[in-house]
Amino acid sequence: MTERPRRRRSDDDFGRGGLPLVPLIIVVILAGLLLGGALAHFFGGSGSKSETKTIAGLPSPAITVTPIASPPITPSPITSPTHSAAPLARKSPRVVAAVSPTAAPSPTATPSPTASPRPTPVVRSSAKPQKTAQVVAVATVTPSPVSSPPPTHKPTAPPTHKPTVPPTSAPAVATADDNASSVVRSYLGALARGDRSAAAGYLANGAPSETFMNGSAHIQSIRSTNVGPQRYHVTADVETSGGEYYVTFTVEQGASGLQIIDHYAIKPQ
Numbered sequence: 001m002t003e004r005p006r007r008r009r010s011d012d013d014f015g016r017g018g019l020p021l022v023p024l025i026i027v028v029i030l031a032g033l034l035l036g037g038a039l040a041h042f043f044g045g046s047g048s049k050s051e052t053k054t055i056a057g058l059p060s061p062a063i064t065v066t067p068i069a070s071p072p073i074t075p076s077p078i079t080s081p082t083h084s085a086a087p088l089a090r091k092s093p094r095v096v097a098a099v100s101p102t103a104a105p106s107p108t109a110t111p112s113p114t115a116s117p118r119p120t121p122v123v124r125s126s127a128k129p130q131k132t133a134q135v136v137a138v139a140t141v142t143p144s145p146v147s148s149p150p151p152t153h154k155p156t157a158p159p160t161h162k163p164t165v166p167p168t169s170a171p172a173v174a175t176a177d178d179n180a181s182s183v184v185r186s187y188l189g190a191l192a193r194g195d196r197s198a199a200a201g202y203l204a205n206g207a208p209s210e211t212f213m214n215g216s217a218h219i220q221s222i223r224s225t226n227v228g229p230q231r232y233h234v235t236a237d238v239e240t241s242g243g244e245y246y247v248t249f250t251v252e253q254g255a256s257g258l259q260i261i262d263h264y265a266i267k268p269q
Contacts, residue, residue, distance in 0.1 A: 177224040177225070177226060177232060178224070179258055180224045180232035180234050180251040180258055181222050181223075181224040181234055183202055183234075183251055183258045183259070183260065184222060184224075184234040184236055184249045184251065184260070185219065185222060185236075186202060187199050187202040187203075187208075187249075187260060188210075188213060188217070188219060188236060188238065188247070190202075191208055191210055191213035191217075192213050192214065192215060192217045192218070193215075194214075194215070196208050202259065202260050203259065203260050203263075204252070204254055204259040204260060204261045205261075209263075210245075210247065210263075210265055212238075212240050212242050212243075212245055212265070212267075213238070213240065214240065214241065216240060216241040217238055217239065217240040217241075218238070218239055219236055219237070219238055219239075220237040220238065220239050220244075221236070221237045222234065222235070222236045222237070223235050223236075224251075230252060230253035231250070231251070231252050231253075232250075232251045232252075232258075233248065233249070233250060233251075234248070234249040234250075234251055235247070235248050235249075236249070243267055244267070244268060245265050245266065245267050246265070246266045246267075246268065247263065247264070247265045247266075248263065248264055248265075248266075249262070249263045250262040250263070
């Protein structure tokens with residue numbers, strides 16, 4: 001059996017059936033070159049340009065510091081007895097301007113970079129110089145003491161002292177009532193001292209019966225009343241350690257004078 005001879009493909013077959021191969025390869029190569037160039041320009045071109053091309057920032061405006069003039073301080077002299085005020089030196093105001101540096105614009109890596117500088121604010125210092133305090137020396141003058149003439153003392157006559165004569169008072173006349181009260185007071189005093197024999201001498205008869213009278217007894221008050229011719233009632237208020245007593249006496253004129261003829265004591269409840 002004879003082998004059939006193989007059929008060779010000729011260029012006419014490509015022309016008749018599919019796309020031409022050579023133009024397609026050329027198109028692919030060109031497209032690759034264009035794409036590679038575009039990528040190289042996009043990624044690598046910006047780095048080379050940043051090295052060679054220098055973007056100059058816009059010059060920032062100069063900062064001008066305008067000092068505010070303050071009125072000059074003129075020292076006012078103070079009038080004093082001795083003019084010795086020395087002028088004082090004034091300190092000149094010092095203006096310190098705080099300048100904040102402005103950041104330079106950062107370029108942006110774009111195919112067409114455009115630098116947009118930001119406006120730099122103008123800083124004006126408004127510092128006012130402070131007024132310096134004035135120190136004015138004032139001289140104080142101590143007044144010298146003025147000597148005054150010594151006062152002249154005129155001799156004065158010593159006062160004459162006249163002897164004062166005490167007024168003459170009439171001697172007190174003891175009445176019969178006072179005598180009766182004196183007899184009772186002497187009687188009670190003798191009993192307070194414990195001298196009963198002396199107390200018995202003031203009685204017309206009998207013996208003393210006031211046993212409450214002791215050293216602590218004392219007479220608060222005593223009163224005498226005339227009840228007849230040479231007859232008297234005497235009442236004595238006596239305070240003792242045992243209490244208070246009212247003692248009544250009847251005093252009458254006897255042969256040897258006033259004597260106690262009757263007496264009794266009452267202790268109030």
